[in-house]
Amino acid sequence: MLAELSEWFWQERLWFPKGLGWADLVDRDGRVYAKANDxxxxxxxxxxxLIVRQIFERTVATPxxxxxxxxxxxxxxAPHNxxxxxxxxxxxxxxxxxxIASLxxxxxxxxxxxxxxxxxxxNQDRPSLLKKFREASWRFTFYLLAFIAGLASLIDVSTSAILPLYFDGFFxxxxxxQYWYYMIELGFYGSLLFSVASDVKRKDFKEQIVHHVATxxxxxxSWCVNYIRAGTLIMLVHDSSDYFLESAKMFNYAGWRNACNYIFIIFAAVFIVTRLIIFPFWIIYCTWVYPVTIYKPFFGYYFFNGLLMTLQCLHIFWAILIIRIAIRFLTSNEKVDDERSDKDETDESEEEEEEAKDKKHSRKNGPMQNGHTVHNNNHRKTE
Structure with a gap:
């Protein structure tokens, strides 16, 4: 049954335009093509x-x-109850x-x-500041190195040939x-999916899961059907802004407000240009509009572009949050905060600090009532 299911799933009419098939991706004449088994x-x-991340967080991120x-x-x-x-x-x-009344x-x-x-x-269940910093530093390191690796993998393609050739990837x-760039990127997103349960959970947790799965x-x-050039450019566009965001988070957790704010503005500009301009009007045009001038639409065409449109919807969702933060900073010079974070964490932590101050104050000035010192007016009366 598994063999029949595999045969049905990999049938050529699903993944290739008419006239092309798996036989066209067999290595020949010194040309090498991607293979699904890879x-x-x-x-x-x-x-x-996952192992390198643990070592990195302990030996690099913590210091x-x-x-x-x-x-x-x-x-x-909280006391045991x-x-x-x-x-x-x-x-x-x-x-x-x-x-509460019942309890x-x-x-x-x-x-x-x-x-x-x-x-x-x-508060006990909320992630510590150090945990957030270590996560951000790990992702910053990977995204920066991945962006550099993506640029290196595209050196062989001339600028004038990028648009038509990025979809015409069958040959x-x-x-x-490109092989190692693909495997490393796929391995990294796989590790993010494995560690999602233990990572810091934010308000866009579900959107992050959708993003990881779609990616x-x-x-x-794109690997199986040899859309290597299109896939490489898509990964490069995504990596181009992510390391700015992670570095802004790092400075935010460290309390370096000005550095965080200005890096975030750079990130917002790069994000908007790459995700809302280059990605939809260049890359999706290259995969959605250009191919139908060569081939008739087929299932793989709709499947690939459907995933790209899913990512684009997530880009728009995140862009709205980013623009709101950027406008608030530019108009009133407020501190940049990640709107995906759990706001209750800050509020409750501040209450804990206030309680600690109240206790300290009460030890110095006597008992307190409703946050104010209670003065002892019960003087001894003389008869």
Whole structure:
């Protein structure tokens, strides 16, 4: 049954225009073509990336964080309470007012104590600043090196030949630089998919999953049908702005506000040019409009361009967030914040700091009530 399914899946009429097939991608006359079996190489590469990442974060990212002054926020741990822990894990991390009242009766605690416990418990689950910095530094390093590697892999293609040849990839010979660029990119995105459960989760978590899956499918499909030049250019366009974003995050976590803001503006400009101009009006034109002048549309044509349009929709979604942040900074010089981050983390951390200050103040000035010092007016009366 698997053999029949494989035969149906790889039938030529699905993936090639009429008149072409797998026989045209057999190595001959010194020309080398991509082969589907090569994609298995990406799996061990993905595992190597996971190992290298752990080493990098411990030996490079952590010392770099210390050098840049990344400071951890001290988060108070919630005291052990089986009833509250059960509610937190099984029902909700943010209980309603009626639930708080019920928990007060069950535990004999005050409403304020219940709220404080849940706030501290949520903070315990949130990623630390150091973890965010290490993730950003790892991705910055890869995207920068990948961008340089992508440029190197395109040296053989002249600028005047880029537009028509980037889709006419059925007969393009595979270069060693393109082979390794493809395998490394595919392995990296595979490692991101493997580690997504342990990485910092943001508000666009679902969009990130869609992006990773669409990218892996695009890389794999373009490899199987030898769209090497188109795939190389698509990966290069994406890598061209990502390292700016990751470096802006690094400076943001380190508290270098000005460096973060200005790098983010550069990132926004590069992102808009590459993702909203070059990608749709150059690359998608090259894969959507140009091919129908040579071949009749086929399933692979729609499949490939459908994935590209999925990425373009994500580009528009992220561009809206980026433009909102950039406008806010340019008009009012506010601090650049990642709108995908969990805003509650900052708010609750600040409350913890305020509570710590209140306790410190109360030890110096006596008991407090509603945040104000309570003065002892019970003077001894003389009779």
């Amino acid at each position: 994609l298995w190489v990406a799996l061990p590469i993905a595992l190597v990336f 770099l964080a210390s050098l840049l002054g990344v400071k951890e926020t001290v988060r108070l741990k 089986p009833t509250l822990e059960c509610y937190y894990c099984n029902i909700s991390k943010t209980p309603s007012q009626s639930s 007060c009766k069950q535990t004999g605690s005050s409403e304020r104590q219940i709220q404080r416990w849940f706030r501290r418990r949520r 393009c010979t595979l270069l060693p630089s 892996i499918l695009l890389i794999s499909f």
